[in-house]
Every structure is written in C-alpha cells, then in structure tokens.
Amino acid sequence: MVVMKMKFPFQKRVKLAQGLWLLSWCATVAGATTFTLGCLLKTELRRRAEVMANTDIHIVPNTLMIVGLASLGINYFASKICQDALDAGRFPRWKNFLKPYFAVSCFFTVLMLLAIIMSYAMKGSLESSLKAGLRNGIRFYKDTDTPGRCFQKQNIDRLQMEFQCCGNNDFRDWFEIQWISNRYLDFSSTEVKNRIKSNVDGRYLVDGVPFSCCNPSSPRPCIQYRLTNNSAHYNYDYQTEELNIYLRGCREALVNYYMGLMNTIGAGVLSIFLLQGSVLVSLRFLQTAMEAVAGKENTEIETEGYLLEKGVKETVMEYLDPVLTFLLLKNKVEEGTAGETTTAPA
Amino acid sequence: MAVGKITFTKTEREKLAEVLWLLNWISVVTGAILFGLGLFLKIEIQKWQEVMSEQGILYVPHMLITTGLAACGINYVGSKICLDCADTNKFLRWKLVMMPYIVCTFFFTACVLAGALMCYSIRSQLEEALYLGLRNTMRFYKDTDTPGRCYLKKTLDLLQIQFQCCGNTDYRDWFQIQWISSRYLDMTNSAVVDRVRSNVEGKYLMDSVPFSCCSTLSSRPCIQHNLSNPGAHAHYDEQSQQLNLWRRGCQQALLDHYTGTMQSIGLTVLLIWLFELLVLTGVRYLQTAMENVIRLGDPDSESEGWILENSLAETACYNFSIIKTLGKCYQVDDDPNINVPTAAADQEAPSAQVQVNVTS
Numbered sequence: 098m099v100v101m102k103m104k105f106p107f108q109k110r111v112k113l114a115q116g117l118w119l120l121s122w123c124a125t126v127a128g129a130t131t132f133t134l135g136c137l138l139k140t141e142l143r144r145r146a147e148v149m150a151n152t153d154i155h156i157v158p159n160t161l162m163i164v165g166l167a168s169l170g171i172n173y174f175a176s177k178i179c180q181d182a183l184d185a186g187r188f189p190r191w192k193n194f195l196k197p198y199f200a201v202s203c204f205f206t207v208l209m210l211l212a213i214i215m216s217y218a219m220k221g222s223l224e225s226s227l228k229a230g231l232r233n234g235i236r237f238y239k240d241t242d243t244p245g246r247c248f249q250k251q252n253i254d255r256l257q258m259e260f261q262c263c264g265n266n267d268f269r270d271w272f273e274i275q276w277i278s279n280r281y282l283d284f285s286s287t288e289v290k291n292r293i294k295s296n297v298d299g300r301y302l303v304d305g306v307p308f309s310c311c312n313p314s315s316p317r318p319c320i321q322y323r324l325t326n327n328s329a330h331y332n333y334d335y336q337t338e339e340l341n342i343y344l345r346g347c348r349e350a351l352v353n354y355y356m357g358l359m360n361t362i363g364a365g366v367l368s369i370f371l372l373q374g375s376v377l378v379s380l381r382f383l384q385t386a387m388e389a390v391a392g393k394e395n396t397e398i399e400t401e402g403y404l405l406e407k408g409v410k411e412t413v414m415e416y417l418d419p420v421l422t423f424l425l426l427k428n429k430v431e432e433g434t435a436g437e438t439t440t441a442p443a
Numbered sequence: 444m445a446v447g448k449i450t451f452t453k454t455e456r457e458k459l460a461e462v463l464w465l466l467n468w469i470s471v472v473t474g475a476i477l478f479g480l481g482l483f484l485k486i487e488i489q490k491w492q493e494v495m496s497e498q499g500i501l502y503v504p505h506m507l508i509t510t511g512l513a514a515c516g517i518n519y520v521g522s523k524i525c526l527d528c529a530d531t532n533k534f535l536r537w538k539l540v541m542m543p544y545i546v547c548t549f550f551f552t553a554c555v556l557a558g559a560l561m562c563y564s565i566r567s568q569l570e571e572a573l574y575l576g577l578r579n580t581m582r583f584y585k586d587t588d589t590p591g592r593c594y595l596k597k598t599l600d601l602l603q604i605q606f607q608c609c610g611n612t613d614y615r616d617w618f619q620i621q622w623i624s625s626r627y628l629d630m631t632n633s634a635v636v637d638r639v640r641s642n643v644e645g646k647y648l649m650d651s652v653p654f655s656c657c658s659t660l661s662s663r664p665c666i667q668h669n670l671s672n673p674g675a676h677a678h679y680d681e682q683s684q685q686l687n688l689w690r691r692g693c694q695q696a697l698l699d700h701y702t703g704t705m706q707s708i709g710l711t712v713l714l715i716w717l718f719e720l721l722v723l724t725g726v727r728y729l730q731t732a733m734e735n736v737i738r739l740g741d742p743d744s745e746s747e748g749w750i751l752e753n754s755l756a757e758t759a760c761y762n763f764s765i766i767k768t769l770g771k772c773y774q775v776d777d778d779p780n781i782n783v784p785t786a787a788a789d790q791e792a793p794s795a796q797v798q799v800n801v802t803s
Contacts, residue, residue, distance in 0.1 A: 241662035254659040258604060281663045283677035308665040311654040313600035316587035317627045319654040331629035
C-alpha cells in the first residue's frame with residue numbers, strides 16, 4: 098500500500114529536478130542561518146551566565162548549531178543528487194547511498210522540530226535556574242573582597258540598570274539580606290548596633306536598595322533608603338510611589354527577554370524546518386520517479402513517484418530492524434548458548 | 444606646453460573608457476557610503492542634542508549627505524559618458540556636455556574635501572556647545588514639572604550612566620546648583636530653611652550628587668551625600684573615594700565620543716576624496732584624448748591626452764579673462780577708445796572707398 102503516489106511525465110521530472118536544485122541551495126543558506134541563530138542564542142545566554150545556576154537551557158542553542166551544520170551537509174548532497182538525477186548514466190551510483198541518507202536527514206529534520214519544542218518546554222527550567230542564580234548573586238553582592246565573588250556586585254548593578262529591574266522577585270528581596278558589607282559599617286554607632294541586635298542572625302538589614310534599582314524616569318531624586326517609612330521623606334507615599342525605583346523583578350525581566358528571543362528564533366527555525374522538509378519530500382519523489390526509468394531505453398516515459406513503498410508502520414519497522422537485530426543478536430547468541438547447555442544433558 | 448601629457452593608442456583609449464566605467468560605478472557605491480556616513484553622524488548628534496546648546500554642528504552631516512547624493516548622481520552620469528567614450532561616434536553626442544561635466548565634478552570633489560576637513564575642525568565648536576548645553580541641562584535637572592524641560596532629568600541620568608561621567612567638568616558641578624526640586628523639600632524643617640537661607644540666591648545647595656553618578660566599579664555601596672566630608676562615612680579612604688563616583692566630566696566624555704566618531708568618518712571621506720580625484724583625472728584624460736582624435740580625423744590613430752592644455756598660469760589667466768568678459772556683457776563701457784555716436788556729430792565718418800578692380 099503505497100503512500101502518496103503521483104504521476105511524473107518527463108517535463109515534470111525535469112522541472113522537479115531544476116526546482117529542487119534551487120530549493121536545496123536556499124535550504125543550504127537556511128542551514129547556515131540556523132547555525133548562526135544557534136550561535137547568537139548561545140552568546141546571549143553566556144553573557145548572563147553568572148546569574149544562572151545551571152546550563153540546562155544551553156541544550157537549545159547546542160541542538161540548533163548541530164542541526165544547522167548537519168543541514169549544510171544534507172542540502173549539499175541533495176543538490177548533487179538532483180544534478181545527477183536527470184542523467185541516467187550518473188544516477189545509479191547514488192543507489193546505495195540514498196537509504197541511509199534519508200534516514201539521517203529525517204532524523205536531523207525531526208531534531209530541528211524538537212529544538213523548537215524544547216525552547217518552549219524549558220521555560221520552567223530557565224526560570225528556576227535564574228531564581229537560584231539571582232538569589233546567590235544578591236546574597237554575595239557585599240562580598241567584593243572574596244575571590245570568586247568579587248564581581249557579583251558589578252554584575253548585579255549592571256543587570257539591574259540594563260534590564261530595568263530590581264531584586265529577584267521584586268525590590269523587597271533586598272530587605273531580607275545584608276547587602277552592605279561589615280567593612281563599611283561604623284560599629285561604634287548606636288543605630289548600627291541596634292539594627293544588628295534586632296535580628297537573630299546578627300545581620301545588618303535595611304529597608305533600602307542599591308543605587309542600581311533607581312529609575313531615571315522618576316520626577317524626583319531617587320529615594321533608596323528608608324523606603325517603607327513615609328515620614329522619613331517629604332511628600333512620599335510608599336504604597337503609591339511607582340516611578341521611584343524599578344518595581345519589576347530581575348527574574349521576570351530576564352525570563353521575558355530570553356523567551357522573546359527564543360520565540361523569534363523559533364519562528365525562523367520553524368520556517369527553515371518547513372523548507373528542509375519540502376526539500377526532502379521533493380528529493381524522495383525525484384528518486385522514486387527516476388528509479389522507475391532505470392534500465393529502460395526510452396528515458397522520456399511517464400513514471401510514477403511515491404513517498405513510501407509500504408505503509409508508514411512497515412517502513413519504520415524496516416529501518417529499525419537492522420538496529421534491533423544488532424541489539425537482539427547479542428541476546429540471541431547468549432540465549433542460544435544457554436539453550437545448548439540446558440538441552441545437552443537431556 | 445601641456446600639463447601631464449600622455450599619448451594614447453586606440454586600444455589604450457578603449458581600455459581607459461572601460462576602466463573608468465567600472466570606477467564610476469564603484470564611485471556610485473562610495474557616494475552611497477558617504478550618504479550613509481552623513482546620516483549616521485546626524486542620528487548620533489541628534490541622540491544627545493538636548494545637551495548641546497546650539498545645533499550649528501549639524502552642518503557637517505548635512506554637507507556629507509548632500510555630497511553623497513551628488514556623488515551618486517554625478518558618477519552615474521559619468522559611467523554613462525565613459526561607456527560611450529570608447530567609440531568616437533558616440534562620443535560626439537557627449538562632446539558639448541563633457542567640459543561642464545568635468546568642471547562640475549571638480550567643484551564637487553572640492554566639496555568632498557571640504558567635508559572631510561570640516562570633520563576634523565569641528566572640535567572647538569563642539570566643546571563650547573557641550574559646555575553650555577550641559578550647564579543648562581544640569582540647571583533644569585529639577586524642573587520635571589515644567590513643559591519643555593520635563594525630560595531633561597531622564598536624559599541627563601541616562602547620559603551619565605551610559606557614558607560613565609558625572610557633571611560638566613567633574614562631580615563638583617552638582618554642588619553649585621540646586622538639583623532637588625522645591626516640591627520635595629520640607630520647608631517646615633529648620634535644617635532645610637537654614638540651608639536655603641545660607642546662600643544669596645536662596646537655593647538649596649548640597650554637597651551631594653544624583654544616583655546616576657554612582658560608579659558600578661566601586662566595591663562598596665554608593666556614597667552620594669556628604670561628599671565634602673569623608674569623615675562622615677565609615678572607612679571612607681582615598682581609594683574608596685576614587686572608585687565611588689565616575690571621575691570624568693560629561694563634557695569630556697561626549698567630546699571624546701564625537702571626536703572619535705568624526706575622525707573615523709573624516710578618514711573615510713578623505714579616502715573617498717582621493718578615489719574621486721583619481722576618477723576625475725581619468726575622465727579628463729579620456730575627454731582630451733577623444734577630442735584630439737576627432738581633431739586629427741582618423742579614429743584609429745594615436746592621440747594625446749592632457750590635464751591642462753597650457754601651463755597652469757596661462758590657463759588661470761585665460762579663465763579669469765573669460766569671467767571678466769562674462770561680467771562685461773551687462774555693463775555700460777567707459778572706455779574712451781570705443782566710438783560712441785553723439786547727437787552733435789552730424790558728420791558721418793567718411794567710409795573708405797573700396798577700390799573695385801573691374802577686369803576687362
């Protein structure tokens with residue numbers, strides 16, 4: 098039961114070969130574009146690597162880069178095959194090459210689709226990675242004298258200014274940690290001593306935020322300290338003040354930024370996937386149409402082309418059989434030897 | 444005695460025409476590049492035009508834009524002319540246009556050079572404009588409720604953050620102006636009232652700076668207030684003071700940024716000018732060679748090409764006299780040698796008797 102049979106007169110075959118040659122070169126460019134998009138995404142992710150706790154999300158750009166490189170090879174061979182397709186003398190040499198070629202091409206094309214699906218599916222993983230990374234970043238903000246953590250302050254300040262955000266979930270995260278190092282506290286002051294005594298861990302907590310949380314769009318000079326104390330500042334209401342500091346949390350800002358980037362890249366890769374799929378389908382039709390011509394004297398007869406000779410399930414089994422027999426063969430040999438030892442004494 | 448005389452054979456003339464055709468097309472591309480550079484510079488200047496006191500420096504990008512467009516047009520026409528110049532018959536079509544075309548191209552090339560030199564000479568004007576502009580912007584920093592000035596605070600904050608600078612010449616400029624609006628000052632507080640009364644103009648001056656002056660490189664949380672009194676802060680040593688705020692003034696930062704941009708643009712424009720000069724020289728040689736071929740009559744013969752027919756001095760005198768006579772068309776002449784018939788002269792000057800020889 099053949100899948101998608103189509104008739105191909107000679108002129109149609111010629112047009113198919115020519116169109117496919119052009120299409121495969123377009124797909125080569127598209128493959129290079131996929132690789133570039135993967136590199137871009139990876140660079141963007143690495144730029145903020147200090148606020149990410151793990152690199153699980155890097156699987157998306159890595160897959161895109163692999164698929165891009167593979168599709169360069171796939172489409173190069175596709176163009177070569179369709180160049181030889183109309184020449185009855187040169188086409189038979191591709192005969193043994195085509196079956197593994199289609200298997201590999203289908204695998205990489207499906208991988209492209211998987212990359213797009215992963216970019217949406219890994220949003221949760223990205224969010225938890227950023228949550229843990231930002232929490233550490235904020236905790237180590239004051240440790241500018243500890244090796245390995247001395248750049249956290251600079252990174253967090255630049256991040257907050259660039260993405261217009263403050264804190265992890267929001268600016269109140271800064272109230273819960275000590276972000277002013279003990280080196281810069283005057284321990285002879287009673288105010289400092291009271292504050293340190295007032296909490297269990299002996300930390301100097303303030304209801305203030307670093308300067309990088311300040312919003313330049315605010316009409317008044319930035320209020321950083323004593324944020325919750327309305328009477329500490331003239332004409333100031335903590336509940337209604339919206340423009341003073343950034344209200345958005347950095348985790349939300351970064352997730353939105355990366356998801357936006359991955360959506361744009363995903364849309365491009367989806368169209369490249371469709372292009373690549375059409376190249377493979379056309380090549381399959383051309384191959385089957387040309388195989389029917391082989392050996393005949395009149396090369397200009399009308400032939401039939403199809404996608405799959407047998408049904409979908411049977412074709413899949415046909416491809417998986419070699420893999421399975423390779424895996425099962427080992428087991429059969431073991432079973433065989435075990436059977437012999439058991440039957441021998443009987 | 445011609446300047447730069449070279450002899451051209453027929454094949455050399457044809458090759459010259461072909462090469463010039465290609466060079467003219469490349470010049471169209473460089474003209475587009477010139478236009479792009481002018482546009483880029485205009486956008487860069489307009490990004491921060493609020494901190495510049497006058498917009499006079501916009502004449503540099505405008506000059507580049509117009510010369511870029513002119514380059515595209517002139518070189519497109521030039522490529523058409525050069526394509527036809529290989530053949531003597533087609534050259535006759537363009538014969539009358541060639542001289543004006545070359546004169547136009549010469550002046551246009553001079554404009555390109557002027558544009559390049561302007562890029563280098565703009566520095567002092569820019570310095571003055573930035574100083575005055577930044578001083579005004581800082582003065583109006585607090586006026587976020589005045590229409591026309593309400594975005595100056597945001598602009599200046601973003602400028603100081605992006606260019607890593609503070610104040611006009613340095614951070615102490617903020618001590619001399621009131622940058623906190625009276626709307627946010629508690630006038631019932633005696634400390635505030637004392638401060639306002641302590642200076643002649645009734646301004647609330649503090650030794651503090653806005654948050655945008657804070658340096659991200661500092662290892663301690665930013666100290667914005669009581670900057671003249673290091674003892675007011677714990678362990679505020681010399682090194683902490685150096686790293687705490689941005690040390691550079693915004694005038695210097697912006698000046699460096701724009702001078703750097705304009706120097707690169709100026710260099711590119713100079714290279715384009717040299718290329719245009721080369722094309723102009725080639726077209727002049729082609730024109731003179733083709734004219735000489737027509738004068739000689741034989742299209743296959745060798746001809747000479749030159750830049751100037753006579754020496755530089757003679758050509759200059761000739762051109763000046765042309766310009767003088769052009770001017771004289773519209774003047775009444777007081778030259779005593781010209782016979783101007785007066786009303787009193789009834790006598791006509793006797794006409795000379797023409798002797799007609801009658802041959803018999």
